[in-house]
Amino acid sequence: MNNKNPKILVVGAGAVGAYFSGRLAQAGARVSVVCRSDYQAVKTSGFAITSINGDFKFVPENVFNSVEDYSGTADYVIVAVKALPDVNVVKLITPVVKAGTSIVLLQNGIDIEPALHEAFPDNELISGIAYIGVFREGQGAIRHQGSGRIKLGVYPQGISEKLTVLGELFKQAGVDCELSADIVKKRWEKLLWNVPFNAISVLAGKLDTKQIMNNPYLVELAENVMRDVVNTAIACGVPLETELIKWNIDYTKNFPPYKTSMLLDYEHQRQMEIDVILGNVIRLARQHNIAVPYVETMFALLHAINPSM
Amino acid sequence: MNNKNPKILVVGAGAVGAYFSGRLAQAGARVSVVCRSDYQAVKTSGFAITSINGDFKFVPENVFNSVEDYSGTADYVIVAVKALPDVNVVKLITPVVKAGTSIVLLQNGIDIEPALHEAFPDNELISGIAYIGVFREGQGAIRHQGSGRIKLGVYPQGISEKLTVLGELFKQAGVDCELSADIVKKRWEKLLWNVPFNAISVLAGKLDTKQIMNNPYLVELAENVMRDVVNTAIACGVPLETELIKWNIDYTKNFPPYKTSMLLDYEHQRQMEIDVILGNVIRLARQHNIAVPYVETMFALLHAINPSM
Numbered sequence: 001m002n003n004k005n006p007k008i009l010v011v012g013a014g015a016v017g018a019y020f021s022g023r024l025a026q027a028g029a030r031v032s033v034v035c036r037s038d039y040q041a042v043k044t045s046g047f048a049i050t051s052i053n054g055d056f057k058f059v060p061e062n063v064f065n066s067v068e069d070y071s072g073t074a075d076y077v078i079v080a081v082k083a084l085p086d087v088n089v090v091k092l093i094t095p096v097v098k099a100g101t102s103i104v105l106l107q108n109g110i111d112i113e114p115a116l117h118e119a120f121p122d123n124e125l126i127s128g129i130a131y132i133g134v135f136r137e138g139q140g141a142i143r144h145q146g147s148g149r150i151k152l153g154v155y156p157q158g159i160s161e162k163l164t165v166l167g168e169l170f171k172q173a174g175v176d177c178e179l180s181a182d183i184v185k186k187r188w189e190k191l192l193w194n195v196p197f198n199a200i201s202v203l204a205g206k207l208d209t210k211q212i213m214n215n216p217y218l219v220e221l222a223e224n225v226m227r228d229v230v231n232t233a234i235a236c237g238v239p240l241e242t243e244l245i246k247w248n249i250d251y252t253k254n255f256p257p258y259k260t261s262m263l264l265d266y267e268h269q270r271q272m273e274i275d276v277i278l279g280n281v282i283r284l285a286r287q288h289n290i291a292v293p294y295v296e297t298m299f300a301l302l303h304a305i306n307p308s309m
Numbered sequence: 310m311n312n313k314n315p316k317i318l319v320v321g322a323g324a325v326g327a328y329f330s331g332r333l334a335q336a337g338a339r340v341s342v343v344c345r346s347d348y349q350a351v352k353t354s355g356f357a358i359t360s361i362n363g364d365f366k367f368v369p370e371n372v373f374n375s376v377e378d379y380s381g382t383a384d385y386v387i388v389a390v391k392a393l394p395d396v397n398v399v400k401l402i403t404p405v406v407k408a409g410t411s412i413v414l415l416q417n418g419i420d421i422e423p424a425l426h427e428a429f430p431d432n433e434l435i436s437g438i439a440y441i442g443v444f445r446e447g448q449g450a451i452r453h454q455g456s457g458r459i460k461l462g463v464y465p466q467g468i469s470e471k472l473t474v475l476g477e478l479f480k481q482a483g484v485d486c487e488l489s490a491d492i493v494k495k496r497w498e499k500l501l502w503n504v505p506f507n508a509i510s511v512l513a514g515k516l517d518t519k520q521i522m523n524n525p526y527l528v529e530l531a532e533n534v535m536r537d538v539v540n541t542a543i544a545c546g547v548p549l550e551t552e553l554i555k556w557n558i559d560y561t562k563n564f565p566p567y568k569t570s571m572l573l574d575y576e577h578q579r580q581m582e583i584d585v586i587l588g589n590v591i592r593l594a595r596q597h598n599i600a601v602p603y604v605e606t607m608f609a610l611l612h613a614i615n616p617s618m
């Protein structure tokens with residue numbers, strides 16, 4: 001691998017995938033993308049990314065309609081498809097995972113790594129967590145409107161040379177990138193915010209974070225949901241600190257009104273990522289005999305209203 | 310009191326109040342009503358009641374716009390206003406509660422009697438539970454489309470002569486009326502169904518009972534909510550049987566698709582009775598140190614979406 005110009009294939013170049021891989025391209029990586037819905041537009045003129053950090057154009061080296069069309073050997077395969085139960089990521093990327101390919105998982109939720117780790121035991125698996133407000137506003141058109149950080153770590157733990165190379169590329173492109181030797185814990189930490197605020201934002205009448213924080217009943221509910229998540233994490237051997245609950249409440253009180261990704265999905269009648277964000281917490285909690293009544297209630301209600309596409 | 314023709318004043322002659330007092334009038338009672346929104350129409354031509362048991366006309370002896378306009382002494386004052394936190398029932402009926410007046414509470418929810426019992430310690434308080442599908446479909450126009458039973462008992466317990474008289478009148482008019490010496494328990498039994506199915510019907514995407522029962526996650530949620538209610542009832546000294554949970558599930562599976570009253574309110578953007586149906590369960594549970602996480606979650610979400618009028 002050429003550390004300055006590694007070959008990267010992005011599978012699922014939606015808003016998050018396009019933004020971060022566009023940054024890697026800016027730093028010199030040779031980035032190809034697989035994107036279905038915007039294939040024609042991106043093939044013709046790449047991505048137009050409107051960003052709070054300055055607009056930029058991202059023209060991938062190659063644009064594919066399907067994973068099967070890629071015949072090269074990527075140093076990194078970045079998986080940025082939505083984490084939905086009907087998407088089998090292992091099956092999806094099998095054709096492009098070669099000897100020496102690192103798999104970079106850039107998805108929401110918890111406990112999403114084990115299936116890949118088992119399926120590709122000889123490939124390095126990098127788990128990535130994106131903190132970004134970004135959405136697709138048209139064919140090949142991406143709008144980045146908030147944050148833009150990323151945390152990366154080798155799964156199940158540790159820091160590797162290839163991880164460091166990836167981190168350096170992000171930093172060169174101005175992305176706030178943190179490498180973590182304990183990425184599983186980081187994932188739980190993000191989940192701790194995601195479960196209550198995503199679920200409440202949808203179920204309590206399509207509210208942004210400010211509207212949620214102005215309602216004491218919903219703040220109390222968010223705290224109770226977070227307590228369920230902390231208990232589950234601890235039972236799974238991940239020592240989430242209870243203080244994070246108060247920290248998340250204070251943090252959310254102080255940041256500008258924000259619509260969660262689940263609310264955006266719901267408003268556009270797109271399938272919400274309820275299985276990896278809430279369902280997996282319930283599954284893990286049951287394995288460890290932990291009661292998660294608040295999460296269970298939210299899940300059942302979200303499941304009932306989840307758009308099927 | 311003339312047992313054949315007692316004087317009855319109905320405060321809040323909405324659909325439920327008009328239907329049941331119309332039946333009492335059929336049996337010979339002298340019924341006057343206080344109704345605000347439909348005052349003119351009812352004053353002019355009474356109520357037109359379309360019923361699965363045969364349509365009928367109910368022309369009250371007197372129609373008042375306000376409780377203050379009633380100058381007589383009623384044998385029974387039937388309270389059938391919606392049970393909302395901004396309606397102070399004690400204050401509302403104080404002008405018409407005289408020596409010898411029995412107060413008949415015909416409202417949803419739990420723990421709604423104590424305030425009246427304290428305010429009028431010398432008046433008999435009859436607690437009534439209506440099982441009926443009935444709604445107002447226009448000025449003075451009521452549609453009765455399902456069931457039509459009523460349970461009555463003296464609060465806090467017992468059966469009195471005046472209760473028996475009232476029960477006889479209902480029976481004469483063909484109403485399935487059960488007198489209960491333990492009406493508080495009956496109220497909890499009805500609540501056991503009302504809490505889960507009202508809340509889920511609204512929060513899970515405006516579903517009727519059939520749609521709820523077709524979703525195993527929602528059935529499980531309904532069971533969990535009922536468990537919260539049973540635990541609270543038992544802590545309050547009301548021995549609700551756990552078997553009622555399964556009974557309610559089977560019963561709901563087998564009856565025709567039904568829209569709960571809370572869903573009808575929500576669809577018409579009318580204030581839902583969440584405080585007396587869910588809020589009071591939470592309040593009582595906290596007094597007895599009982600955890601009711603499922604009810605709490607539903608309450609917080611319903612509170613956030615509750616129309617203000």
